[in-house]
Amino acid sequence: MDLYQSPSHSKEHTVYLDAIWNQLQEQINPFLRVLCINGSIYRLMDDFGKWYIAKKFMEFTREAVMFCRDGTGQDRHYLGAPRHFIANGGIVHSPDGLEPFWTMDNGSNAHLETTTVCQPLAPSKPAKIPRPPNAYILYRKDRHNIVKAANPGITNNEISQILGRAWNKESREVRQKYKEMSEAIKVALLEKHPDYQYKPRKSSEKRRRTRRIHQTQGISVEVDLAASSATNTMA
């Protein structure tokens, strides 16, 4: 059969992978950067499986992730961006030609564990922070489904027209309520991202078609931590 990872997208294949992913997903929270995977489960995955799970997790991290075996003797692997592994005093060695492996700096350097690396589909974006919604946007968001349910077949543009009129007729109290909400959201955002700054782009450089790069075989051994190749967006 296929010695290499020719991604056979068979139903059964992804079904069990989805099961694994669902399991792992329980770990996910806004602060989680690295997933923990039991060794037994890890060994259940082939190259395609690892790529599949990594791809899923990258939707959260928005950056390149890699698998690393726990160097402390625990039978488990971690999945996360390389920077997290070195941040904890770890070291990633990459012998020429061979797969890179990772060790912890805390004494037990006896075991050099190998790792599998997955490159991101989209070269690690700096995670763009969405603009905070203004009062009207919040108002529309709230009533969007209401209006939609009341008017079968209505288009979003029509919903905007209706709610635009409704908004302008709304009482000061209501408008004020949404205004405060939007400001609270803005404050929370700035608290979470002190560096955030609205950066509108020129319409000329507006989002080209979402570069959907279906990397058939995303397993490539290539992780340079020293000089993280910050490949820019499309050419």
Next chain:
DNA sequence: CGGAATGAAAT
């Protein structure tokens, strides 16, 4: 992506 509404923030 454009569009349809409003408003905040950048240019």
Next chain:
DNA sequence: ATTTCATTCCG
């Protein structure tokens, strides 16, 4: 003063 974009989602 003008333009982007945040929300929503069909064409």
